[in-house]
Amino acid sequence: MTILITGGAGFIGSNFIKIWRHTFKNRKIINLDKLNYASNIKNIPIKIKNYEFIKGNIGNVNLVKNILYKYEPDLIINFAAETHVDKSILNPKIFAQNNIMDFLNFIETCKYYWEKTHKDKKEKFRFIQISTDEIYGSLKQNEKPFTEKSIYKTNNPYSASKASANHIAQSFFQTYGFPIIITISTNNYGPHQHTEKFIPKIIKSALNNNIIPIYGDGQQIRDWLFVKDHCNALIKIIKYGIPGESYNIGANNEITNLELALFLCEILDKLYPRKNYESYKTNIKFTNDRPGHDTRYSIDSTKIQIATQWKPIEKIESGMQKTVNWYLKNMRNI
Template sequence: MTILVTGAAGFIGSNFVLDWFSQSKEDVISLDLLTYAGNLENLSSLDSNSHHHFVQGNIGDRDLVPSLLKKYQVRAIINFAAESHVDRSIYDSKDFIQTNIVGAYNLLESARSYWNDLEKNLKEDFRFLHISSDEVYGSLHSSDQPSTESSPYRPNSPYSASKAASDHLVRAWFQTYNLPVLIVNSANNYGPYQFPEKLIPLCVLNALNGKPLPIYGDGQQIRDWLYVKDHCSAIREILNRGKVGEAYNVGGSNEKTNLEVVEILCAILDELKPKFDGMSYRDQITFVKDRPGHDKRYAIDASKLKSELNWKLQETFETGLRKTVLWYLENKTWMNHAVSGGYQHWIQKQ
């Protein structure tokens, strides 16, 4: 049988597919619309793998998705497909509503129709796993405990509001139609193949090109950082052993301010790729006007995942960040291709 991975050419989706094939020969259908952040180069190492099938398409296509589910006898859908950049959602929220809410609805309906027609044993084994964000819980004060799966939703950006809406749809399809769903709310991911509009790859790119390393406001916004391959291992455990209808938080136990993240990154670059003038990359740090509604702190309590499914982190922030920086240094061609075209126009707007 087969799993269907949506958003499979994006950052987390492609890491998941690559990680899947490092441990399994089960077929994967990779579905991706290939918008600006979808990059087929992320999956190029699978070009000769007969178990991998890439399809360019939209999760909202009510003809394409059902045909894929039936043709390949899909046993699980892992939905990574989403617009995910807060800054873009502030500038223009339309695509976020269309993909993250309407697209999720159409995918759920395609899955429900397919699942209803399955034989009993296949019906019991089917799963719809939806990837969400810690941002749906909203901003925390410094004294607040990390968000748990029972924390109220308080999204503050168009992006997080659209993800919160999709989470509610997924829960409703379980409660109303008994569709066997699972929800994953993860911390800030970082690692290979991340599109360089996000903080870490943007700062790597700018550092190497002698450009400013932009940090919003005073840089004291706190995020919990999760190495993407740790996230992938959590998703596999949740898919295999998670309780149907439940949500699981995946955190990195790495709360750091944005300024701390960039300073650690600069120290790694100083060691691995020192500047010719002997100066530190930290000298390129520049504080810029804060974005509207910038949440102060996110933090995730992943104790449910650890206690129920015995999941463990494999990377500290420092080891994961070092691996990430090394990957970008060793994959300059990928980076150059990723930042061509429309990316430059977006950066100028920012």
Template structure:
């Protein structure tokens, strides 16, 4: 079996769905269930005997050690992280605790487990750490996309905490020999994306007749990766990646934030038109820019393509249409996961 941390979150849950759709290997799913981790997301595999959920914090080393001893997974995929830049600006403490201290405790628990394995099990064991392109900093408009050899230049508390976790993972390999793999991905989007990130915020605000907030002038550029493509890349890296290596995962879909929002509005105009017949673009509202906002991210994923024969299957146009359609068809899920304290967040951050 494999063990997944953060498997009730956006990418982690999608990975588990993808994993169970193609093989019968069991998954131990560990998640702390913060505001962005929801059991409702896992309803589709409720009752599936191959999925075992355990509520746990990766910072709890003793519990992790006991779980590893009991279940003896052959691989661990670490999705567990605080991931929202805006929240990291308001309160960086949780990002340091989860992304840095939590990763350290997870690594130590895994190192203890791995050290006690038989020789063949040690050789085949893998620890796959999921990270972000934001650790590389911001690109100039004409700068070459990030490669795996780019210098780390994180600019937000979130990206700094992820950079620290990447360095810890690297150090545990070079110092202790832990067989690690690292992936740095571009912006993900797709089903089950928690409604605080740009794409789900725009979809849900649009159909609720609320403003569609865009930072600054909306010209910030991101490389967009459909989450199911990301999942296939992770499976491929786990299967054939070289121990100790880092692989960038991107969608080759650079878009400005304004372009993304306008595209969503066009799709909604077609799939669920406004009652007054006017375009959703009229709801676009420009808000004060994020402090220290990185202007551009872009991923060069040629290493992954060249060495492991992976490439994305979705263009942005196909992926975003699937995403909009999913949110329109699954509003019960969004209602369920945006209750309680989350409802206070948009007003706190964007203002009324």
């Protein structure tokens, strides 16, 4: 079995490659990534067996065609996307081009390839589209978590581009029978994430003795999923997921941004105390809120838990400790 992973030099994709390689030692992995600013090729050990990296854009039809006919993958996982909400607010067209138009080129090329494959392979083939809970929009404090039946109600250009990709993927299933599965996960954390994102940014700012910026009043709630738990959920979905279906992947770890920042400072105070023993918490400063900032994300993961027996394992306390430790060891390389 050959797997084509796109965006595998980014945060979740690179963690997935490591876990996939560990789980399925002999299966060929092709990693197609355009290597944008968020990628770090050092996240993937160079000498892993049966692994090939190809630099390129998923929207490049000729390149993708060549890859598909040369390596004949049975499974495609699309992690590739522009992912930073703030960047999407500054430049929405880049997100529409990359996450919608390039994605459309990609899925269409994959669909043509799938149509021409042998009957046996055709039945087993899967295309997994990695999506985000941001497509559902924002919840009030006392509202029930989103389920897969909730309507999409996006509030920023990033989530709008990701919701569009889901609609396209779903339409390819309905129209052509192309066996897509959509996974919708909540905020991930763990090793390899770019320092523009919330958790690494807090750690980096603290270590550099800079201001730790928190948008608005810091009361926005997010549900944090350890990246390894997300990758293990994807492996379950590959095995048990049903084409045409969507699966929410959440962690039940809801916490406000301010609580999380304070918690990360406490971990840093223990693991890497300042010379004067003053807490890193003193660096926290509130900044102007992000336009269209969603108040609360929360998803109901009952469907994946029943369908695959998956459940998140990492507790937020231990997961955050592991994450801070990783950044303390690797901050110079990222």
